[in-house]
Amino acid sequence: MDGTEKSQETEIQNGLKETHISMQEIAGDDLKKNGKKKKKKDEKEKEENNDEEEKKNELPPVPMLQLVYRLRGMFLQSILKQEIGWFDTHQTNDFASRVTEDLNKLQEGIGEKVGMFLFFMTIFLASIINAFIHGWELTLVILSVFPILGIATGIIAKVQSSLSNVEMKEYARAGSIAEEAISAIRTVVAFGGENKEVSRYDANLVHAKKAGVKRGLMTGFGMGLMWFIIYAAYSLAFYYGTGLILKSREGDGSFDPAKLIIVFFSVLMGAMNVGQAAPYVEAFSVARGAASTIFDIIERKSTIDPTSSDGERPPTVEGIIEMKDVHFNYPSRPDVKILQGIDLKIEPGQTVALVGTSGCGKSTCIQLIQRFYDPMSGKVLLDGNPIQNLNLGWLRDQIGVVGQEPVLFATTIAENIRYGRDGVSMEDIHNACKEANAHDFITKLPKQYETNVGERGAQMSGGQKQRIAIARALVRQPRILLLDEATSALDNQSEAVVQQALDKVRQGRTTVIVAHRLSTIKTADKIVVFSEGKIVESGTHEDLMKIKSLYYNLVTAQISPTELHKENKEMVSSVAKTAYDTESLTEISQDIMDDLANMAPTALVRSLSTRYSQRRRRASVKSEKNVDKNKIEEQEEEEEPFESVSTLKILKMNSSEWPYIVGGVIGSAMQGTLSIAEPDEARREADLYALLFLVMGFIAAVSMFMQAYMFALSGELLTARLRKLTFNAMLHQEMGWFDEEKNSVGALCSRLSGDASAVQGATGSRVGTIVQAITTLGVSIIMGLYFDWRLGLVTLPFIPFVLIAVYLQSKILMGQSVTESKTLQDAGKIAIESITNIRTVASLHKEQHFAKKYSTALYKPHKDALKKSHLRGAAFGFAQAIPFYAYAVAMFYGGYLVNIKEISYENVFKVAEALILGTMMVGQAVAFAPNFSKAKVAASHIFKLLERRSAISSSPGVGLKLSGPVTNIELRGVHFSYPTRPDIPILTGMDVKVERGQTLALVGSSGCGKSTIISLLERFYDAKKGKVYISGEDIQALNVGWVRNQLGLVSQEPVLFDLTIAENIAYGDNSREIGHNEIVDAARQANIHSFIESLPNGYNTRVGAKGTQLSGGQKQRIAIARALVRNPTVLLLDEATSALDTESEKVVQEALEHAQKGRTSIVIAHRLSTIQNANTIAVVQGGQVVEAGTHQQLIEKQGHYFSLYKTNK
Structure with missing residues (x-):
């Protein structure tokens, strides 16, 4: 080792x-x-x-609670320290489900149920020991059947565990679909995919349900067999015991009827307790299945462990990066070669740019430098040391990374930047933000650095997110800077500002840049050109332009002939105009900065305005409450009011399964009645009663099978239906609902997986146990009063004490369940956020931070559970003690009545046993109080969601459906602010119109409200004031589904689902079956067909969770194909080509222009060259159109657009 x-x-x-x-x-x-x-x-x-x-x-810890608390932390920690390649081959969404559901089931299986099981088994052992003392021979004969019972139970438990494992895997797959759909809710809704996602989700539920029903079948069979064997033991006891008595009378008389009664009742007591312990075996089997996956992950040794303390930590870093003959394939696609013999050396402080077409291996090099993966062959070295020999955490601490799609976490701006380096001061944060040109816009926000950015930074515009991510990288004070398309998300103004910041901060640092906009890397010390995983050219910009090969072609594809002439004639002048040479052209740079500052004075004022509709999100939006930080904390600590739900209402949800429930109730009632026996009669006619016991055993077997199987069946059907209904209700809520912080992806997934399962605690087998207990109690009371009403009345008052104990325990648990439910949701948010953003977590080396943060979130409910466990234990102990007190009183008073000849001793035993057994059954039902408490809390959440009506109904029958294509689109006097920030205006009197077949281009700085217009057209939101018209009709009067069917949306950050490429393209139109030829045609138009065909599985290649198996450009082209296959009458293009390399962009832009012919198009673009042919260009500033016209008209006007155009050049 x-x-x-x-x-x-x-x-x-x-x-x-x-x-x-x-x-x-x-x-x-x-x-x-x-x-x-x-x-x-x-x-x-x-x-x-x-x-x-x-x-x-605090009170002494409860071992099982401590264990579960520890396992939760260890499970997340173990996930976070796995190598990135492991995440490529495992669905991260599965873990999001397992963090909640599997661990909850494990907690159920190893929590208080272990104590209950030990309690019952201890009574069993004590009873058997007592039986041995008073009649070892008869006891041995009775126990001879128990090995059969043990073997059968063991086999059944093994099968149950296996089926439980299958069930949870299917639920985990369903959970991954739910997480994927909720995190990409805008894409799902825009393409009308709600019903498809529900169907995908339900398909996995069906498999889980089948496994659960099979498990219930095995439980029923096992319970029936157990009770048959127990009654067979009773039969054997009376048959063989009578023989012993007769034989004893002929001999020394050592075995008399009294000993037979003692042995019988001892074995009876033991058997009853084994019967009561049996249901817990199923819980243990389920827990065992859950534990299998959990411990597989906990015990797995990561091949690239970021938390390991092993490896060298050199005292200084020069920053020499070297790749020697590096070959690499991704673990998820081992047959696709990515890098083929890369040899590259980067000197200290040198800036090297990697360029090439999408998917050629540029970003892979960035990942290998961070040691996300190890090469298949060859070496990656830092300062001459193979990076495998360096401490991984130390290595990543030396690197600052800014990716193409920056990930921010759901916390404040300051905390997001602080993730860059531990112990950083506010002064350091301010300085980093100033370097990243983010300080000015942050200080103009209402809460400045304490502004919550929302989930995945959704409350920030693309440019704002990117600059915060850059500040986070800079605050690390890294020796190495990796910039992977760091400015691709920015508008022209932001890009100029940020690019100048990057040029400034890369001085003295080893910098590796991946860029498609070649104008941003002209000043690089070395430009390395990739093609099909190989380096084909390298040199300075000037050198490569002289060669006139691949790099020259890439550059010329991006610039106009006039600019190319200038490029060839005045290289230095061209560089000066881009203002990137900060050493010799400081004044020019400053002039540009001043121009930008004067150009859009309201842009920064409105910089809090989000573009979360413009930037397609992979995670649902968290709201930013406009209150001070203290109020936010108070709100986080506030618990949502718990609305009590009646048990009857919960049971009504199970009404569809009433035949199974009736069967289960009948079985429970039969078993409850059979629980009362009259063994004393058997002494007179042993043979007859031995036979009767066998018959009763058969009836008990049938009744227990009915009880266990029928209730398991109804419970599984209910759970699956509730999951489906809940998921369906979630997907049909308006976007504003997803914006609320309590409805984050993590919280909704936790609720979806946990609540439906918890509701089963008030139905299913629990109902069987309760019905059995009530039946036993009812029969007991009737029998007790029938045989002697006086003794019955003396014993009867003890029953209310048991009920009081039940009530007390339920009351204690109810409050705990509400708190536990909320806090586990909060902890689940942290776990899911860290797992789904694992690459960012790994880059920042924050695995331990999130593990600790998760444990911190769990600590309070854990501490509360420890305290309340003692109260619950006292209540349970009280309930279990009552039957013995009752028994003592019954024996005392019964003895008195026997003494005065008022009752026979036979009737004393009958009354005592009947009433005590009934009381005991109620006491044992107390064990299920936790399940009922959690079920009522979960049910309140589910009913609240199911009964909630969406503010924007997408029901097929609501609203008008116009005939014919859309004739025009108009926004008239529209005012809008997002529901979570009603006091921050986004649109302030927007007036804009586009006629059928025309193209409207929206331009302006980040956060000015451009993409909000697209959100209003998609009816993600409704205008607060003013109207949005489609074909002259108020959009709010139109059918939502019809409106969305007219629109084809392509966003800047493309969302793909964990499906095949063909299925992702076909997702563009969920109203019909899309033929393969249509899919191929759309792919050809988007210039992605050739790439798809080059893959081993072609169109059947799975793209991975969130499209991780593809490059940014490849994802974007598939997203474009998805929009085109829809054949929409209106195209909505929100930076549709921003993620593409030059070659792809040119082809795709031509395809889009072709697709726009005959269609109404609304285009948002930062690259003004892509929208010069638009019929109307509207410049948006401060939520209004400040000028509009054709390209030529606006250039001649020399206003806002002219200024933007100059900057863009």
């Missing part, structure tokens, strides 16, 4: 040490998160220190 494995094993064994962090650490993390002033910090520290003291003085 090498050092790495030892380190990993130590971490697993000491998981509690890593996850059960001290409150002092929690305080430190919270202080960093909130960025409080000194006074606030002191108050927070004092509060946390008080919690620390409280923690020291």
Whole structure:
């Protein structure tokens, strides 16, 4: 075992040490998160220190709760430390489901049910020992059947565990579909994919349901067999026991009827407790199935472990990066060669640009430098050391990364930047933001650096997100800077500002740039041209332009003939005009900065305006509440009011399965009645009663089979239906609902997987147990009063005490379930956010941070559970003690009545046993109080969602459906602000119109409201004031589905689903079956057909979760094909070609222009060269159109557009 494995094993064994962090650490993390002033910090520290003291003085820990708490932390930690290649071959969405559902099932299986099982089995052992003492021979004969029972139970438990594992895997797959759909809700809704997603989700539910029903069948069979064997033991006891009595009378008389009664009742008591313990075996089987996956991950040794302490940590970094004969294929596609013999050396402080067509291996080099993967052959070296020999965490700490699609986390701007380096001060943050040209727009926000950016930065515009990501990279003070299309998301103004910032900060750092806009890398020290995984050219911009080969062709494809002439004639002048040479052209750069500042004075004022409709999100939007930080904290701590749901209402949800429920109730009632036996009669006619016991055993077997199987069947059907209904209800809510913080992707997925399962706690087999208990109690009371009403009345008052214990425990649990449900959702958000953004987490080396943050979120409910477990234990103990007190009183008073000749001792036993057994059954039903409490909490969430009516109904029958194509689109006096930020105006009197067949181009700075217009047309939102008209009709009067069917949307950040390429393209039109020829035609138009055909599986190639198996350009072209296959009457293009390389952009732009012919088009573009042929160009500023006209008209006007055009050039 090498050092790495030892380190990993130590971490697993000491998981509690890593996850059960001290409150002092929690305080430190919270202080960093909130960025409080000194006074606030002191108050927070004092509060946390008080919690620390409280923690020291808290009640002794409950081992099972500690174990589950530890496992939750270890599970996430183990996931986060796996190599990136492992995530490529495993669906990250599966883990999002498993973090909640599998761990909840494991908790159920190893929590209090273990205590209950041990309780019942202890009584069983004590009873059997007592039986041996009073009649070992008869006891042995009775127990002879138990090995058969044990073997049968073991086999059944193994099958149950296997089926449970299958069931949870299918639920995990369904959960991954749910997470994918919710995180890409705008894409789903825009293409009318709600019903398709529900069908995909339901398909996995069907498989899970079948496995669950099979498990219920095995449970029913096992329970029936167990009770048959128990009654067979009773039969054997009376048959053989009577023989012993007769034989004893002929001999020494050592075995008399009294001993037969003692042995029988002891075995009866033991058997009853084994019967009560049996349902827990199923819970253990389910937990075992859940544990299988959990421990597979926990125990897996990562091949590239970012948390390992192994590896060298050189004291200094020069920044020499070298690749020697590197060959590489992605683990998920081992037959597709990505890099083929790359040899590249980058000197310290040198800037090297990697260029080439999409998918040629540029971004792969960036990933290999970070050691996301190891090469198949060859080496990657840093300062002459193979990076495999360096400590991985240390290596990534030396690197600052800015990607094409920047990922921000759902916290404040300051905290997002602070993720760049531990212990960074606010001054450092300010300086980094100034370097990234982000400080000015941040300080103009209402809450400045404490502004919450939303999930995946959804509350920020594309340019704002990119600049925050750059500041995060700079605050690391990295020796190496990796920029992968770092300015692709920016408008012209933002790009000029940010590009100048990048040029400034890369001085003295080794910098690797991947760029499609070649104008941004002209000043690089070396430009390396890639083609099909090989380096085909390298040199300076001037050198490569002289060669007039591949690089020359790429450059000339991006610039006009006039500019090319200038390029060839005045290279230096061209460079000066781009203002990138910061050493010799400082004044020119400053002039450009001044021009930009004067050009759009309102752009920064409105910079809080988001473009989350313009930037297609992979995660649902979290709201930014416009209150101060303290209020946000208070809101986070506030619990949503719990609306009590009646058990009857929950059971009504199961009404579709009433035949199965009736069958289960009948079985439970039969079993409850059979629980009352009259063994004393059997002494007189042993043979007859031995036969009767066999008959009762058969009836018990049938009744238990009916009870277990029927209720399992109804419970599984209910769970699947509730999941489907809940998911369907989620997908049909308006976008504003998803914007709310409580409805983040993580929270919704946790609710979806947890609530439906929890509701089953008030139905299914639990109903069987309750019905059985009530039936037993009812028969017991009747029998007790029938045989002697006086003794019955004396014993009867003990039953209410058991019911009081049930009520108390339920009351204690209800409050805990509400709190636990919310806090587990909050913790689930953290887990899902870190898993789905694993590449960003890995780049920042923040695996341990998120693991600790997750453990911190779990600590409070864990602490509360520890405290309340003692109260619950007391209530349960009280309920279990009552039957024995009742038994003592019954024996005492019964003895008195026997003594005065008022009752026979036979009737004393009959009354006592009947009433005590009934009371005991009620007491044992207390064990299911937790399931009922959690079920009611979960049901309240589900009913609230199912009964909620969307503010924008997408029902097929609501609204007008116009005949013929869309004739025109108009926004008239439209005012709009997002529901989560009603006091921040986005559109302020928008007036714009486009006629049929014309193209309207919207231009302006980031955050000015361009993409909000597209959101209003898609009816993601409705205008607060003013009207949106389609074909002269108010859009709110039209059918939502019809409106969306007219539109074809292509966004800047393309969303693909974990389906095949063909299925992703066909997703463009979910109203019909798309033929393969149509898919191929659309792919040809989008210039992606040749690439698809080159793949081993062609159109059947899966693209991976969120399209991770494809490059940005490849994803974008598939997204364009998806829009074209829809054949829409209106095209909505939001930066549709921004992610493409030069060669692809040119072809795709031609395809789009061809597609636009005869169609109404609304185009948002930062590259003004792509919209010069538009019929109307509208310049948007501050939520209004400030000027409009054709390209030529606006150039002649020399206003806002002219200024933008100059900057763009």
